Amino acid sequence: MATGDLELAALTKRYGDTTAVDAIDLKVPKGTYCCLLGPSGCGKSSTLRMIAGHETVTSGDIVLSGQNITDAPPARRGTAMMFQNYALFPHLSVIDNVAFSLKMKGVGKSERRARAGELLELVDMSARADRLPSQLSGGQQQRVALARALVTDPQILLLDEPLSALDPFLRERMRSELKGFQRRLGITFIHVTHSQDEALALADLVIVMNDATIQQAGTARDVFDAPRNEFVARFMGGHNILQKDGGPVAVRADRIAVGRGKAGLGARLSGVEYLGTTVKLALDAGAAGDLTALVPDAAFFSDPLSLGDEVTLSWDAADEHQLAG
């Protein structure tokens, strides 16, 4: 096992009678941007907190760089955590926040300040080194939290919904910043999120979780384009699920052609949402259920449909994707 590789083996967490994480197995190679994605209560945060050492493990193992760190204290695992609300110490200046772990280790003041200064340089926050956290914007606080986590030279950075506290505009900017930092540092980031967009945009490895288990693990493209089961298809969105004789199949909404009077599945248009580059059509296909089609805006507006129109839906057989039961 190479340095920086993380492996979870039959990792389980129970709270009394409820199982939060049910014997999950996972391998994350060094330098991976890994997103744990799932609805709230799916076990993604518990998994992250177990890796961080903030939650005791009921059974199973966590192995990092070939060492079993299951029961090691948080600071001796080679992991560092960036908290959801950043958890910056409100009474300490930016630089003292970043230097906190060095102070705890007994590093001298000038040395730890110099090292913290380097990290602030990295996240471009040197100019605000003497400010208090309350004097910073959300995005700046996040950068300080990142610098504080990185000062310990972790092999893995754990991020607990790091973007959820930001407004949508800033969220996208910080998202690309995070990806940039990860690429530059070359360490593994494990990022917990409930946002599909975030996971698709960031992750090399997407882990979709539900009901305490991993539903699918793969590249962002794999998970979106070839969902393994109904849950993944529904949760990732952009898919229509049709019940066929051989079991359920998924068809991407943007692969459905909407025509008039052609061969195909008959449906009635029940809603139109203009999304800019595409138009989202809600369709009532009778027995086949409610379906969605994404049509390029130019195609839609060259022959606009109105609510209640009868249409026909068709798609290539190759776009039908078989789902596991």
Add this chain to the structure above:
Amino acid sequence: MQAQLRKSLPQAAIAWFLASPLTLVLAGFLVLPIVMIVIVSFWGATEFSIYPAFLFDNYEFLLSSRVTYAVFLNTAKYALVTWAITLVLGFTVAYFLAFHVRSLTWQVALFLLCTIPFWTSNIIRMISWIPFLGRNGIANSALISMGVIDEPLEWLLFSDFSVILAFVHLYTLFMVVPIFNTMMRIDKSLIEAAYDNGATGFQTLTNVIIPLTKPGIVIGSIFVVTLVMGDFITVRFMSGSQSANVGRLISNDIALLQYPSAAATAVVLLITVLIVIGILLRFVDIRKEL
């Protein structure tokens, strides 16, 4: 614009109107009496009468008497020792309640437990120590029967020990409440962040919890110090009238109808207490905490 103006003027008037009852109460029952005390402190007195005047005699006598300094020193000693003990006790209790008791139900239950002594008046709470600490009291007889001591301990009652014991008993809660209050407002993820950054439990306490609890500590300290410095009844009962503090000095003067002298002592005490509060407030921005 005009509509705004028309609306805002009465609003300012309403604000003043709403504030006026409290202003009147404070002016009538706090400011006026203090002004009276300051005025009377300059009056003259004979053995059987007092008369309006503008004399510095009371202050001169007060500040030139060695008794005054001894009594002020004794008061400061009580305040300091009580403050130190209630701080350690109050901080520990609040810390336990805020960080070790996980469920809110238990927190509330244990907190109410702390307030049980306040279901009786403080005189009763104080006096109930007497049969406990007395020469033949429960404490002494228990210690004798356990063979720890041969003779009753004399210093248990009517001593500085019993005075401070009573103060601690009466006032620890005033330290617990504000400290607990600030501790409950500390984001628990900060404690986790400290552990994540390699802090030990003790380092978390000194580097994170104590600095963030400072406002509560200062507010509790103000409560305890002002209560102890203004007290006269506890010292009288628990020292068996053998020790004095400034409060007793004032109450003796009043008993002898020496109002000008009592007023002068009260003014000096008030100034002393205000100086102490002023020093304490330098450590914290109290407006931010309210």
